[in-house]
Structures are given as C-alpha cells and as structure tokens.
Amino acid sequence: MQTVLVVEDDHSIALLLKAYLEHAGFQVLVAADGEEALSKFPDINPALVLLDLMLPGKDGWTVLDEVRRQSSCPVIIVTARGAVEDRLQGFKQGADDYVPKPFDPDEVVARVEAVLRRPAHLIEPELVRYGTLVVNFTSRVVTVKGKTIPLAPRHWELLAFLVRHPNQVLTRDQLLDHVWGMDYDGGDRAVDVSVKRIRQSLQEWPANEGEIVTIRGKGYLLRVL
Structure with a gap:
C-alpha cells in the first residue's frame, strides 16, 4: 500500500483528503505544519506529498525545497494561492502538479493516481x-x-x-x-x-x-x- 503525506493545517481539509485517499486504497499520514512534515518525511518515505503552501512556521515553499533536497518524491501543491506567479514558482521549485482551492476531492485523488503512474x-x-x-x-x-x-x-x-x-x-x-x-x-x-x-x-x-x-x-x- 502506497503512503501519501498530507501537509495541511486546516483540520477539516486534511480529514477530507485523508478520507478520499484512504477510500482509493492509500495509507495517509497528516502533518499540520512544515516542521512536522519535515520531521516525518524521512521516516515515512511517502510515495507522494500533498502540500499546502500557507502553513504555520515553515511555509510550503520551505518544505518543498527541503523535500527536493532529500528526495525525488512527487509533490502536488494544494493551495488557495492560485495566481499564475505562484504556479510558475511551484513548478520551478520542483512541484509535480498544482491544484487550486477550492477543489474536488475526487479530482485530487485522480491527480495523485496520475502522478504515481508517471515514472x-x-x-x-x-x-x-x-x-x-x-x-x-x-x-x-x-x-x-x-x-x-x-x-x-x-x-x-x-x-x-x-x-x-x-x-x-x-x-x-x-x-x-x-x-x-x-x-x-x-x-x-x-x-x-x-x-x-x-x-x-x-x-x-x-x-x-x-x-x-x-x-x-x-x-x-x-x-x-
């Protein structure tokens, strides 16, 4: 079973993503901030990370940079920051996909599955x-x-x-x-x-x-x- 790390400080959104991903057959672990995500990442070794940008403490950009230094693990940014400049920055820093909020959870699951089929x-x-x-x-x-x-x-x-x-x-x-x-x-x-x-x-x-x-x-x- 593949593991997805959901990095999201909004508890309701994190639970929504967790429920849909688990229904699709993934194991899901949640981190509520950047520090927690980076501390869990090496031990979890997830198949994919769903990453919010606006996190308390270390923001999503910092988390993305650190993940990219450690691993080629796919990262999908899921955020309310939908401006083209943010999307460009996300892809430039190594994100594999970018999903703006509000989102359809079924689409997020489909994107996760598509990215994991990509190698x-x-x-x-x-x-x-x-x-x-x-x-x-x-x-x-x-x-x-x-x-x-x-x-x-x-x-x-x-x-x-x-x-x-x-x-x-x-x-x-x-x-x-x-x-x-x-x-x-x-x-x-x-x-x-x-x-x-x-x-x-x-x-x-x-x-x-x-x-x-x-x-x-x-x-x-x-x-x-």
Missing part, C-alpha cells in the same frame, strides 16, 4: 525525454535533437503542463486554469495561439516521436509513444 518516462527527477525532445524542469530548458528551444515564459509553462500529462486530453479551461490562473478573464483563444507558437518552436521534433494534437471541441493532447 515510465522519467530519466531523473526533473528530466523528461520523449524521443529527441528533452524537458528539464529544474533549468526550465527544452531541447530537440540537442538544440535548445527558446520559449516565452507562458509557452514554457503550457508545454511543461502538457509534458506532465502525456496522452491525456486537457480542455482549454483546464489549461487556462493551470497556466493562466483562475483570475484570468480573457478568452480561450489565448490557448490556441500559444499552442500554435509551441508547435512552431518544436517543428524539428519528429512526429513519430510525439506531437501536440488538437482534440476537436475539447482541447489538446500531447501524444507520445
């Missing part, structure tokens, strides 16, 4: 390779056939989100929420324009290795073998 393409904790496409989440560098591909910050974040969810249909609304942020009030045309530019940047990536596919009426999918 097949991981070469090292923050490096993903699909054929000649290599995405380094630590340095935020993308290369194709060894050549660095320059990307605007928003395009990097969009590509990174697609890469973290291979062969999964992502709606335009999902992409807007996770890349542009919940407070973005523009239209979903921004997603289409950004995908077009990413495709242009990745034009040397062979289609038989992977491609960003348009799913008509829904959104996009990063198809990889």
Whole structure:
C-alpha cells in the first residue's frame, strides 16, 4: 500500500483528503505544519506529498525545497494561492502538479493516481525525454535533437503542463486554469495561439516521436509513444 503525506493545517481539509485517499486504497499520514512534515518525511518515505503552501512556521515553499533536497518524491501543491506567479514558482521549485482551492476531492485523488503512474518516462527527477525532445524542469530548458528551444515564459509553462500529462486530453479551461490562473478573464483563444507558437518552436521534433494534437471541441493532447 502506497503512503501519501498530507501537509495541511486546516483540520477539516486534511480529514477530507485523508478520507478520499484512504477510500482509493492509500495509507495517509497528516502533518499540520512544515516542521512536522519535515520531521516525518524521512521516516515515512511517502510515495507522494500533498502540500499546502500557507502553513504555520515553515511555509510550503520551505518544505518543498527541503523535500527536493532529500528526495525525488512527487509533490502536488494544494493551495488557495492560485495566481499564475505562484504556479510558475511551484513548478520551478520542483512541484509535480498544482491544484487550486477550492477543489474536488475526487479530482485530487485522480491527480495523485496520475502522478504515481508517471515514472515510465522519467530519466531523473526533473528530466523528461520523449524521443529527441528533452524537458528539464529544474533549468526550465527544452531541447530537440540537442538544440535548445527558446520559449516565452507562458509557452514554457503550457508545454511543461502538457509534458506532465502525456496522452491525456486537457480542455482549454483546464489549461487556462493551470497556466493562466483562475483570475484570468480573457478568452480561450489565448490557448490556441500559444499552442500554435509551441508547435512552431518544436517543428524539428519528429512526429513519430510525439506531437501536440488538437482534440476537436475539447482541447489538446500531447501524444507520445
């Protein structure tokens, strides 16, 4: 049985996550603050950490940094801080996914399961390779056939989100929420324009290795073998 460490100072939210995760077959341990999380982490050796950012004492950013120094354990940030700047910072510091509050607990469980299914393409904790496409989440560098591909910050974040969810249909609304942020009030045309530019940047990536596919009426999918 895989263990999930829930780091959450709101007791009701912690109990909600614990109940849903246990129902899905996980063993769940809860830490109410950053100090407790870091003291438990080495002994628990969890399969995944669900991490709130706004914690008493050591905040979630500090916990994430320390976890990354110790381990490649997947971390999903679950927080009320849904601004795009916070999401970018989370991914830059090594988070594997980012779920804004309020959330659907079933979706959180689904994301936990998806992240734990992901290791097949991981070469090292923050490096993903699909054929000649290599995405380094630590340095935020993308290369194709060894050549660095320059990307605007928003395009990097969009590509990174697609890469973290291979062969999964992502709606335009999902992409807007996770890349542009919940407070973005523009239209979903921004997603289409950004995908077009990413495709242009990745034009040397062979289609038989992977491609960003348009799913008509829904959104996009990063198809990889």
